[in-house]
Amino acid sequence: MWTRSPLTQCSGRHRACTVAFAVLIAWLSRVCSAVTASPHAIPEAVGNEAWPLRPQFGEQAVEGETAALNRLKGVQGQGHEQEQDPVTSLRILFPKNGTVEKLPLTFRGELGVENVEQYTARYADMKVCMEIQGMSAMCSPVLDSDIVFDDLPSGSYTGRAFLTDADGVVRHHQTDDVFFSIVTSDVYAAQKANLIKRSREALQLPTDVDICQWAEQQQPHTESQVDASEDRVSLESVVSSRDGMKDPVLVIGVKSAVLTNFLRRQAIRETWGSRSSLPRGVKVVFLGCVPNYATIPDARDQKRFQQAVRLERVVYGDLLTDELDCEDAYAHLADKVKAFLHLTATTFPQTPFVMIADDDIYLRVDQLLTKLHERGSHQRLYIGQSWSSLSFRxxxxxxxxxxxxxxxxxxxxxxxxxxxxxxxxxxMSMDCVRFISKNYWRLRTLSALDDVSVALWLLTIQVHLEHEPDFYSLNIQSCEDRGTSFAELMPLGIRALHANLLHHRGVCHGFDQMAWRKSDPLASLENQRQLRAPGVVSPQP
Known part of the structure; x- marks a missing residue:
């Protein structure tokens, strides 16, 4: 697969980093000796003893990695002519056939691979190339691929991808042609706006409003009612408010910027996260942290946003702000997740599963519950979408x-x-969440990287990631009907996927990557302040 990732990719073959990661984990967490006591038991808390010089990882993990490295060495020692080609398919995911695009244009593709070790060994020195209308192809190493065109004139094009050797002589696995058009940014924006308008009309969606506009429309709730209800909003009241269950089966914490992401929260509340859609025992909570109103220069605007946030908390009872010990900013995402996991573990210790999600996903909760129940064990579980499993690097x-x-x-x-x-x-399973909670003050974070921080924390207790193939990130993958979770969606995309299921269609039916997939940054807070006038719509669909 070639794609732009939020994190740069390492090229080259897989290396054994077990010891190095263990040393780093010890430094990050300041926790040590109890971790190695048993590969199957998770301690509630760990002490401050020095990390062993050679960490005793679970035997199965060490043997598995050693065997993989030995197999890789064996493959490398054989002639490629004696191997069966490990690549089974090559296809272009982006741009789609017949689409209209703007510059810069990043090509994304997908490799079907049967054997990871053989693929890594055989294709390490090869290149993936993109050829447009017989022009000179642009190539990049297969294991570190990023193909971007930024100087194509407006017009119609035909493109194809292929693999080739280091000298560019022999082609392998050439794809079918894709046809696409390049237009200026202004033309692209106009076409996108038209597609969004048509999609909204087809779905019969009401006009979107930002959080301040929404608050102005909530006439029944007076300021005194808000003041009287504010102190009753808590994680326990949110999760325990329906069906009388003391501990839900699954708690989903959705990361959301309080001041700017109201439209996303509304899309989730009115689709997969609505009370009518959620299975019994599943609760959705939005993780906001303490908003930084000081970023709003105008004092009157500050007051409007404060009142709107307070009203949202009272009306929906699902937005956590002051309950989480963190600042609501991208740079503090890891702190946000850690605070939520600590609060969840202490409030609902019997809940078996906890999910962390972004507010741009569509989640088929029933499918996720089925997957979790089919696993049997409720211990040592950490599942999600693994980059290395998608790209083999x-x-x-x-x-x-x-x-x-x-x-x-x-x-x-x-x-x-x-x-x-x-x-x-x-x-994650609750035993993993409980470990993070017990060591809340010891565990360090990697700034905004909550996902990497969680992985490092769990490596401390020898819990390793299991790749979930039915989780999709639509900025690097195509939408597939079998999927359970779909990320990188605009609010309109969340609503469109939900409408498909309501009308008994495949969830990805008619997927429109221009109108549904998130490609542009969210509207800034400044934009929202400029859009408070009645009848003016926020630009985010």
Missing amino acids: RSCPVRDEKHRNYLSKMLYPLSELPPFAFGPHYV
Whole structure:
């Protein structure tokens, strides 16, 4: 697969980083000796003894990695002519056939691979290339691929992808042609707006309003009612408010920026997260943390947002802000997740499963529950979408100080990241959540990288990620009807997928990547302040 990832990818063959990761984990968490007591038992809390020089990982994990490395060495020692080709297919995922695009244009594709070790060994020195209308092809190493065109004139094009050797002589696995058009940014924006309008009309959706506009429309709730109800909003009241269950089967914590992501919360509340859609015993809570109203320069605007947030908390009873000990900012996402896991473990210790999600996902909760029940065991569970399982290469920390996922060498000295579940959707069993809660004050975070932070914390107790193939990130994958969770959707996309299921169609029926898939940043807080006038619609669909 070639794609732009939020984290840069490491090229080259897989390496054994077990000891290095263990040393880093000990440094991050300041926790040590009790971890190695048993590969099957998770301690409630751990002490402060020094980390052993050679960590005693579970025998199965060590033997599995050693066997994989030995197999890889064996494959490398054989001639490629004696091997069966491990690549079974190659296809272009983006752009789709017949679509209209703008520059820069990033090509994304998918490789079907039968044997990871053979693929890594055989294709490590090969390239994936994109050829447009017989022009000189643009190529990139297969194991570190990123193909972007930024200088194509407006017009219609035909493209194809293929694999080739280092010299570019022999082609392998050439794809079918895809046909697409390049237009200017203005034309693209106009076409996108038209598609969004048509989709909204087809779904018969009401006009979107931002949080301040919504608050102005809630006439029955007076300021005094808000003041009287505010102190009753808590995690326990949210989760225990329906069906009388002391402990739900699954608690889903949806990360959401309080001041800017109201439209996303509404899309979830009115689709897969609605009371009529959720199975019994499943609860959805939005993780907001304490909003930073100081970022709003105008004092009157600050007051409007404060009143709107308070009203939202009272009306829906599902938005956590002051209950979580964290600041509501992207840079503090890991703190947000850690605070929520601590609160969940202490409030609902008997809940077997906890999910962390982004507010741009569509989740088929019934399918997820079935998957969890079919597993049998409710212990040592950490499942999600693994980058290494999708691309067969590991991720590296971003060292660019201007990147929002920047990790300094002082904070994270290693050259590779551990296997981790993509931030938009991952699930843990309560024993894992309880471990994080018990060591809440010891565990360090990697700034905004809540997903990598969780992976490191769980490696401390030898809980490893299990890849869930039915979790999809639509910025690097196509929408498939068998999917359980779909990330990178705009609010309109969330509603469209829900409408498909309500009308007994495949969930991905008629998927419109221009109108449904998230591709542009959310409207800024400044934009929202400018859109408070009655009748003016927020630009986010």
